[in-house]
Amino acid sequence: MRARVLLKFAKILMISRLRGTRRSFVTNSITARPVIIALIGIGLFVFGLGLGWVTISVLTSSSTDATAVAQIVFTIFGGIPIFLIGFFFSMGLLWELNASTESETTDAINWLPITPSEYVLASTLSTSYTYSPLVAVVLGYALPIGFLTGNGDAFVLLVGISLVATLIGSVGVEILRSMLARASSAFSRIGGNAMVAMRILGVVLVLVFTQALFSGFLVVRIISTLVGDIAATVAVPVFWPTLSITSLLGSDLLSSAIYSLLSLGFFFVLTYIALFLRARFWITAPPSLHFSSSGSLSGISKLRWLGLSSLSVALLRRELRSATRRKEVVRLMAIPLILPVMVLFPVVFSPAPSSTTTPPVAVNPILLAGPLLFGVGLGALFLGITSIGQEGGRLWNIGSLPVGARMIAKSKILFTSIIAMIGLVLGLALAVLVFHLVILDAFVFSGLGLTVVLAESSLGIAVGSRYADFSEGPRPRFVTIAGSIIGSILGIIIMGLMSVAFVVTLLLTFRLGLSLPSILTPLPLFATAFLGLIFSRISYVISIRPIETILGEIPN
Amino acid sequence: MDSRGLAVETEHLTKFYGRTLGLSDLSFAVGSGEVRGLLGQNGSGKSTLLKSLLGLIHPTSGLVRVLGLDVQKFPMEIRRSVGYVPESPRLYEFLTATEYLDFIADVRGLSYAEKKERIGRLIQALDLEGKQGDTISGYSQGMKQKVALMGSILHRPRVLLLDEPLNGLDPKSARVVKELVHSLAHEGVTTVFSTHILEIAEAICDRLTILQNGRVLAEGTAQELREKAGLPGSGLEDVFLKLTGTKGVEDIVEALMR
Numbered sequence: 001m002r003a004r005v006l007l008k009f010a011k012i013l014m015i016s017r018l019r020g021t022r023r024s025f026v027t028n029s030i031t032a033r034p035v036i037i038a039l040i041g042i043g044l045f046v047f048g049l050g051l052g053w054v055t056i057s058v059l060t061s062s063s064t065d066a067t068a069v070a071q072i073v074f075t076i077f078g079g080i081p082i083f084l085i086g087f088f089f090s091m092g093l094l095w096e097l098n099a100s101t102e103s104e105t106t107d108a109i110n111w112l113p114i115t116p117s118e119y120v121l122a123s124t125l126s127t128s129y130t131y132s133p134l135v136a137v138v139l140g141y142a143l144p145i146g147f148l149t150g151n152g153d154a155f156v157l158l159v160g161i162s163l164v165a166t167l168i169g170s171v172g173v174e175i176l177r178s179m180l181a182r183a184s185s186a187f188s189r190i191g192g193n194a195m196v197a198m199r200i201l202g203v204v205l206v207l208v209f210t211q212a213l214f215s216g217f218l219v220v221r222i223i224s225t226l227v228g229d230i231a232a233t234v235a236v237p238v239f240w241p242t243l244s245i246t247s248l249l250g251s252d253l254l255s256s257a258i259y260s261l262l263s264l265g266f267f268f269v270l271t272y273i274a275l276f277l278r279a280r281f282w283i284t285a286p287p288s289l290h291f292s293s294s295g296s297l298s299g300i301s302k303l304r305w306l307g308l309s310s311l312s313v314a315l316l317r318r319e320l321r322s323a324t325r326r327k328e329v330v331r332l333m334a335i336p337l338i339l340p341v342m343v344l345f346p347v348v349f350s351p352a353p354s355s356t357t358t359p360p361v362a363v364n365p366i367l368l369a370g371p372l373l374f375g376v377g378l379g380a381l382f383l384g385i386t387s388i389g390q391e392g393g394r395l396w397n398i399g400s401l402p403v404g405a406r407m408i409a410k411s412k413i414l415f416t417s418i419i420a421m422i423g424l425v426l427g428l429a430l431a432v433l434v435f436h437l438v439i440l441d442a443f444v445f446s447g448l449g450l451t452v453v454l455a456e457s458s459l460g461i462a463v464g465s466r467y468a469d470f471s472e473g474p475r476p477r478f479v480t481i482a483g484s485i486i487g488s489i490l491g492i493i494i495m496g497l498m499s500v501a502f503v504v505t506l507l508l509t510f511r512l513g514l515s516l517p518s519i520l521t522p523l524p525l526f527a528t529a530f531l532g533l534i535f536s537r538i539s540y541v542i543s544i545r546p547i548e549t550i551l552g553e554i555p556n
Numbered sequence: 557m558d559s560r561g562l563a564v565e566t567e568h569l570t571k572f573y574g575r576t577l578g579l580s581d582l583s584f585a586v587g588s589g590e591v592r593g594l595l596g597q598n599g600s601g602k603s604t605l606l607k608s609l610l611g612l613i614h615p616t617s618g619l620v621r622v623l624g625l626d627v628q629k630f631p632m633e634i635r636r637s638v639g640y641v642p643e644s645p646r647l648y649e650f651l652t653a654t655e656y657l658d659f660i661a662d663v664r665g666l667s668y669a670e671k672k673e674r675i676g677r678l679i680q681a682l683d684l685e686g687k688q689g690d691t692i693s694g695y696s697q698g699m700k701q702k703v704a705l706m707g708s709i710l711h712r713p714r715v716l717l718l719d720e721p722l723n724g725l726d727p728k729s730a731r732v733v734k735e736l737v738h739s740l741a742h743e744g745v746t747t748v749f750s751t752h753i754l755e756i757a758e759a760i761c762d763r764l765t766i767l768q769n770g771r772v773l774a775e776g777t778a779q780e781l782r783e784k785a786g787l788p789g790s791g792l793e794d795v796f797l798k799l800t801g802t803k804g805v806e807d808i809v810e811a812l813m814r
Contacts, residue, residue, distance in 0.1 A: 289650075292689035297658045297672055314662030318648065325650035325691070393646040399612050401663045402635040552631070554612040 006122050009114060013126035037129060041136035048140025055141070056148045073149050074249050077158055080138050081165040081241035087134060088169025092127050093176060116278035120174045120271070127170040135162055154248045157260065161241045164263050168238070171270045178277035192291060196324050204334045237266045289325065308414075311403070315411035322390070323419065332386050332478075333419055369445050370502075372427050374495060376449055377456040380420035381491040384460020387412045388547070389468040389478030399554045405547035409461055409540055416457035417450070424449040448525060451532025452498060456491055458539035463487035465546040470555045494535050501527040562621075563588045563715055563746035564609055569618035571604055571770070578604040580770040582618070586748055591741050593761030594750040597800060601770040602750040603643050606717045609748065610640050622715055636664070639708030643719040643750075645700060649693035653684055653703050656692060657710060664711040671710075678706040682729055697724035705733060709740070716740065716747040722756060734760050754792040766799055774799050 011034055059069050114122075139159060146155030234243065244259035298317065308316070323333040391398065398408065428445055431437040467483020469476075479487070501524035508514045564586040571578040579601045586592045594602045607613045608620050611627040611634060620627040622634050648656055654675065661671035679688050682702040692700060701724050708716060716737075722730045737747050737760055751757050757764055758778045766773045766781070774784055778795075782788050785795045 289652075289691040289693070290689060291652050291655075291691070296689075297654065297668070297675065298662070299668060310662055310665070314659050318651070318659050321655065322648065322650055394648055396612060396640075396642050396646070397648065400610055400635060400638075400640040401660065402632045403663055404632060552611065552614045552628075554607065 002118065005114070006118050006125070009118060009122040010125040010129070013123055014130050034129075037132060041133040044133045044137040045140035048137040049143055052141040052144040053148075056145050060148070069149060070249075073145060073151060073154075074246060076145060077142060077151070077154055077249060078242045078246045080142060080158060081161050081245060082238065084135065084138070084162055084165040085169040085172070085238055085241070088127060088131060088166050089172045089176075090169075091131055092170060092173025095173075117275045120171070120274045120278050123174055124167060124170040124271075124274075127173060128166050132166070135166055138162070151249060154245060157248055157256065158245055161244055161260065161263060164267055165241045168241070168263070168267050168270060171267065171274050174274040175270065175277055178274070178281045182277075182281035190290075195289070200324060200330055200334070203330045237262070240266060311407060312411055312414070315403070315407065316415055319387075319411060319415035323415070326390075329390055332383055332390075369448070370499070372424070372431065372445070373449055373452050376420055376424040376427065377452045377495050378491065379423055380416055380453045380456040381460045381487060383419060384412065384416040384457045385464040385467075385483065385487045386478035387416060387461060388464040388550070389470055390476070392470050392472045392476065392478075395470065395550070395554050399551050405544045405551060408547055408551075409465075409543045412461045413454070413457045413536075413540065416460060417453045420453040420457065421446075421450065424453065444525065448529055448532075451529040451536070452495065455494055455498065455532040455535040455539070458536040458543070459491055459494060460487060462539040462543040462546075463490065465543050465550065468546075468550065498528050498531050498535070501525075501531075561588050562586065563590070563623060564592075564748060565619075565621045566605070566608070567619040567621075569605075569608060569620060570616045571601075571608060571613065572616045577770050579608065579615070579618075582767075582770060582772060584765060584772055584775075586746055588746055589741055589744045590763065591737055591747045591749060591761045593757035593764040594748060594767060595752075595754065595757060595764055595796060596750075596767035596773075600767040602767055603719050604770070605767070606640070606719050606748065606750060607642075609715075609717055610634065610638055612640075636711075637714045638717060639711070639713035639715070640717045641701075641704045641708045641719060641721050643723070645704035647692050647700055647703055647707075650691055652691055653679065653688040653695075653699075653706075656703060657706055660707045660710055666711065674710055675706070678710070681732060682706060698726055698729065701725055702729060709736070714745060716745055718747065718749045720750055720752070722751065722753060730756075754796055758792050766796065768800055 014034060014037075059072065064072075139162060142155055142158055146152055146158070240259045241263040244256050244263055247253075247255035247259055298314075323329050424446060428437070428442045428449075432439060432442055463483055463486060464479055467480045467486070469478055469480045469483070505524045562585050564584075566582055566584045569579050569582040569584075582601070582605065584605070594605065596602050604613065608615055609622055609627065611620075611631040614628070623637055625633055627634050648659070651659065657675045657678070658671065661675065666674070679685055682705070684699065684702060687695070687699065692703060695703070701721070705718075705721060708718070718737075721733060725733065734756065737749065741747060741762075749757070749761060763775065763777055764781060765775045774781055776784065778792055781792070781799065782790060782795050785798045787795050787798060
């Protein structure tokens with residue numbers, strides 16, 4: 001093990017991670033002088049300090065009793081280690097999902113004399129240091145809370161345990177990375193569409209888990225479980241850092257010491273496993289996916305029965321294959337599938353009802369429609385906004401073929417809409433099962449959702465073609481930052497305008513007590529759908545010129 | 557077809573990439589059924605010229621005509637009749653070779669029977685049998701080049717634009733491509749072919765155009781270029797180095813070996 005190489009390599013990995021994510025004044029400054037991350041950490045520590053001081057001031061000045069304050073301290077201190085493990089693991093995981101396969105195979109680590117252990121430790125250090133400002137802010141927040149509530153010893157332990165938790169999360173990613181490489185090469189050898197479907201499912205599950213973690217509901221649920229039944233959680237190693245803190249807060253010094261040592265031991269075991277797996281399973285270039293020995297040609301598609309031309313079908317088929325087979329695109333396609341599911345998080349992760357005999361509460365369909373359609377619309381927008389830029393260096397393929405801008409725009413809108421509609425149907429199916437949404441309402445929502453999806457997909461293509469980013473780094477982003485911001489704002493405005501008819505109807509009904517004649521009840525529905533179609537048409541027309549410009553000046 | 561028998565023609569073509577000059581007042585013409593070789597040092601404008609001929613880049617000024625049509629005014633018509641292989645073809649790596657060619661064939665409007673026959677024959681001719689069901693991401697550079705070549709001739713183009721088409725090809729495949737270009741020329745297909753391999757340029761091209769700094773430096777058959785350089789009987793490499801003013805190769809090698 002060469003310490004100098006290790007530190008140098010950790011720095012290179014961190015620079016690559018930051019520059020591959022976003023090139024901006026901030027990342028350029030940070031990558032030029034990595035010490036800036038530490039300075040940002042110090043700044044955030046001070047900010048956290050202020051926030052923590054405000055929190056404890058509010059708690060102590062109000063009439064909150066001592067037991068409740070202790071409970072709050074217990075939740076905050078106990079939540080920090082598990083949150084840090086989850087955060088560092090998730091950030092590494094998302095990086096892994098977003099990384100371009102092509103740049104991975106040409107990565108310097110594949111041909112430089114760097115040992116597996118040097119790689120694992122350098123990568124762990126790099127992940128930990130890159131996101132270390134988060135540790136600084138949570139510790140800053142915890143400091144006044146700990147000392148002003150007489151839990152200074154718990155804070156001191158929290159500093160050490162947070163470091164261990166950070167390293168556990170970071171090294172966990174290394175294990176996952178090697179296992180994914182192994183699984184990926186095994187699946188590639190098996191090949192076929194079933195493997196592609198399994199990979200999509202895997203990515204969706206990983207993203208759902210990550211989003212669940214960051215939604216906060218899951219962490220709160222975990223802490224509730226810890227408070228309610230510690231015996232059930234002592235066997236789960238990721239809880240040990242939390243248990244070391246909560247034991248100390250409960251004045252159980254022996255348990256706290258044991259859990260602290262166990263946490264440290266857990267980190268060492270994970271490191272050993274990561275080193276072993278890296279040495280055993282890492283492959284420089286994953287084998288190509290195998291689909292058939294002879295290769296099969298497509299016949300006449302059933303989609304042509306819907307009036308699509310063979311050219312449209314060919315473009316749509318290529319979009320679908322791109323979306324399902326390119327790792328960095330699969331996660332984009334997963335967005336419209338995940339967002340509707342996320343809407344249901346508060347219910348899924350809320351504490352279990354005390355009585356199983358309580359009937360499920362019926363939800364007002366309009367209140368459900370809002371977030372669900374918003375989620376799907378946003379998903380369609382993001383998928384559309386990235387769909388032009390993801391062509392990258394392959395743009396010449398389309399540029400040299402007799403395909404016009406209109407056809408490209410139509411195929412992208414069609415593809416984005418199909419994927420987003422799958423997300424909507426999935427969300428509605430869950431709503432029917434969980435919220436007992438009436439099936440007729442679900443059908444109405446899917447019709448309305450189609451117009452939302454069309455409007456947002458078309459807007460995404462219009463913005464994505466004007467602000468396309470064709471650069472291909474370790475983590476391609478496909479759209480410029482300005483494009484992302486403008487697209488998001490316009491997307492929200494459009495959805496806001498589309499919901500005006502509903503909002504007016506709700507105000508008339510609930511505020512003024514007026515109700516529309518029954519013959520006019522579907523009016524807001526039709527008005528919204530009509531607006532959606534108009535926005536879709538406008539966005540489609542707007543997208544043609546920039547696509548023509550791109551085709552006439554293929555970027556180098 | 558142009559009345560003067562020209563398949564490809566540029567007039568005073570200039571292209572700036574920002575402040576960088578790509579092509580400078582370049583006028584150039586290739587006759588129907590001719591195989592024209594483009595030679596030049598790195599950055600001389602070969603790739604820019606080929607992209608301009610297909611309308612993949614917009615000229616700053618000047619005119620480009622292919623098969624008698626203005627490329628800027630009739631891009632779709634040109635793309636229907638032209639096949640193109642870029643210098644480093646980035647294909648759709650997530651598709652298999654068959655799927656990629658199937659996509660190209662569908663976009664170009666080939667019937668099922670036609671595409672089946674042509675794709676099968678090309679895969680066999682360029683030794684991709686048994687690999688065509690794997691995604692392109694796992695292919696070697698040469699295999700990717702073969703797939704790009706197949707895609708460019710699948711629709712029987714009338715004009716073929718090849719930018720360093722022999723990059724990474726094994727000797728057998730390189731030979732197949734050379735013979736293919738010859739055969740296509742006999743059928744009246746015009747080929748504009750950029751290469752750094754001077755022996756190949758001499759062997760398969762009817763005429764050669766040497767570019768330098770975005771301009772035509774010299775043009776003619778290999779023999780005419782030798783005479784122009786005052787080096788009759790010399791190899792084309794010496795002629796190229798003399799015409800492009802490349803000096804002191806020995807000094808550079810010596811410096812590298814120090």
